[in-house]
Amino acid sequence: MSDYTIRRYRQSLLLGLIGVVKKLFPDEQLKIAHSILDGVYCELHDSLLSAREVKNVEDHLQNWVHADQAIFSEPRKDHLYHCLIDDYAINTIYPPLERSGTLEYFKLIHFPPGFILLFPNANHSEMISPFVPPEKLSATFSETQRWLENLHLSQVQDVNAIIAARSSQDLICLAEALHEKKISSIADRIFEQRRNVRVILISGPSSSGKTTFAQRLSTQLRVNGLRPVALSLDNYFLSREETPLDANGQYDFDSLQALDLPLLAAHLNALIKGEDVETPIFDFVCGERSPVGKHMHLCPDEILVVEGIHALNPCLVPSLDRNQMFKIYVSALFQLNIDDYNRVSTTDVRLIRRIVRDNQFRGTDPERTLAQWESVRRGENSNIFPYQEEADVMFNSSLLYELNALRPYAEHLLISITPECPHYKVAVHLLTLLSFFHPMDISTLPFNSILREFLGGSTYDV
Template sequence: MSDYSIRRYRQSSILGLIGAAKKLFPDEQLKISHSILDGVYCELEDSLMSSREVMRLEETLKNWVLADQPISFESNRDNSYHCRLDNLEIKTLYPPLNRSGSLKYFQLIHFPPGFILLFPNANHPETLAPFVPPEKLSSTFSESQRWLENLHLTKVDDVNSIISADGSNDLICLAEALHEKKISSIADRIYEHRRNVRIILISGPSSSGKTTFAQRLSTQLRVSGLRPIALSLDNYFLSREETPRDANGQYDFESLRALDLPLLAAHINALIHGEHVETPIFDFVSGHRSPVGKPLHLSPDEILVIEGIHALNPSLIPSLDRNQMFKIYVSALFQLNIDDYTRVPTTEVRLIRRIVRDNQFRGIDPERTLAQWESVRRGENQNIFPYQEEADVMFNSSLLYELNALRPYAEQLLHLIASNSPHYQTAAHLLTLLSFFSPLDVTSIPFISILREFLGGSIYNV
């Protein structure tokens, strides 16, 4: 199932949920809050939901599916969609399916104070993954949501209004101050455990701003008196001929088995015991290590910082004492919604970031970025998301003004996608999404901002 088909399936399920909630709770307002695992977290704005109420809601939704009801919709001029469901009229970003009978796979899970509408896994569209409560991820979402509510900034139009009133600088300062405060608190927490922690491990999905985060965290650690030393997992790749292959016979560089795990474990154990090692330098052109490595030694006031997609996987360094590691998960958990029913998918925010960055710094056109995205997402589902709850702390790298800032850059690139391209639908959808955000002048964005990793102008080596 293509990403576009998955989005239509999920959009249709949400429409059915809205109808079921309006039928059961006519005086309540359902809010589709944010994505979480393979689903979306939802709640009633003014009431806590009991497990019995969630079960009734699921049964009502199932009856709608079994009845195979038609779903009426039409395209708007702005490429959004106007859907009719019983007496409801709802604006959506994706077109729904034509009938409800196709929505065979879903589940409602009580997750106080609301519930999660669980969709089929993207890689296995006819199955529902076992549900493991994402306590830390949910807590991170809730923390960000409370912050926005305190500022009375929960919808895209709230931010647009500030921009139109010449308040862009205040908006930028607020968002960046939150990041700095959070990064500083993470550094303080690491410092408190400095007697035990020798390694900081940072992971997160594509375009989360991990590189800038790692450097800003390192700055805060130095302020505290610690000396962070970066160790790149990329230098521990196996030689090309030893690299595992995927089901299509292609080199699988995202597999944990593509790394020389015994050598990595040996070097880390030696370093934390005060020994000298020569870390490898991998030559990506030849596919082999350089003949001469890099000498490395870890003094008592130094701490290793390792960033990579496998950093939270317990199998990366299984022999190391867990108390010697501090694990951080970084992701762009975008919180602003267009309205109560229309959320902005965090995945699409990251895709827009990546389109702009690939073009700015990697010479990759938007067509190629879109073509690679399905593979990137598959790698995230296999290697990153299953281990996110391993983190000691999570950092939300999203900025409430970022799609306003990215819009002019991304729009220019997305308009290059031809109408006969297999990625035209995705490009058109992203353009529709961006149209809800008023453009923002980027000149006031600080050079240490995570967004500079994508726009350019960062003071860090990213």
């Protein structure tokens, strides 16, 4: 299934879920809170759900699917979709499918105080992935949710009201202060373990702000008396003729086997022992290593910082003592929703970031970025998300005002996409999503903000 079809499939299941919950719990309100694994976490506003109740919801949703119910929807002028489920009127930002009978692949998992609705695996449309409780990811979402609730911010309209009151600087200060506090806390944890930890490994999906995070973490490590030394996994690529091929016969640069793993392991072990090594420098133009590498030596007060998509994969350097590694997962876990039924997808937030960044710094038009996105997503599902719970700590790089700040930049680019473009529907969806966010002035945005990685003006070389 294409990414757009997957969105419609999921929206249809969510509509069925809303109808079932309204029947079973008429005095309650369902909240579709946030994405998690291959699904979404949901809960009731005022009640805890038992495992038996969740199973009952699943059975009723399965009956709705088997009944092959028609799903009525029509587009509105504002590009939302007006849907009817058992006489309940619901507005959605994704169009549903026409009937429920095609929605046979799903599963509900009791996850107190609510549940997770699991969708088919993005890479295998007829399979529900085995459920492994995402304890660290869930805790990160919960922490952000509590913070937003303490600020009395739960939906997009709350942030819009602050911007309309000309108090956007308060939003910027609060969000940036939270980032700095979390980064400082991570640096403190690493410093406390400095006798053991010699390598920091950072990973996360596309457009999560990993580069700026690594720079800001390095600054905090220096404040603590440690000297970070960057080591790029990109320099350990194999030559083109040794690179594995994907199912389409193309070079699979996202594969772990595209890296020279024995050389990487040998260099890391040698550096930790205080030995000198000559690390490679990869020339991406010719697809070969440069004849001369870079000499490196790790002093006692220095610590390696390694960033890359495979950084959390246990098979990257299996010979390295786990106690000598500190693993960090970075992702933009945006949690301000439009309303209880329409959440803002973290994937959409990252895509909007990437569209703006690619155009600003890489001269890439939005059509090309959209064309590459499905491949990017496949790589993330195969190489990043399965290992996120390997992290010692997770950092949420989202900023509660970021779509307000990104809107003028992204809107200008997305409007240029014409109906003839195969990605026009996705562009329209992103424009619809952005329309809920009041634009804001970014002139006072700090130069070390993660958002500067996408908008420009960063104090770091990103």
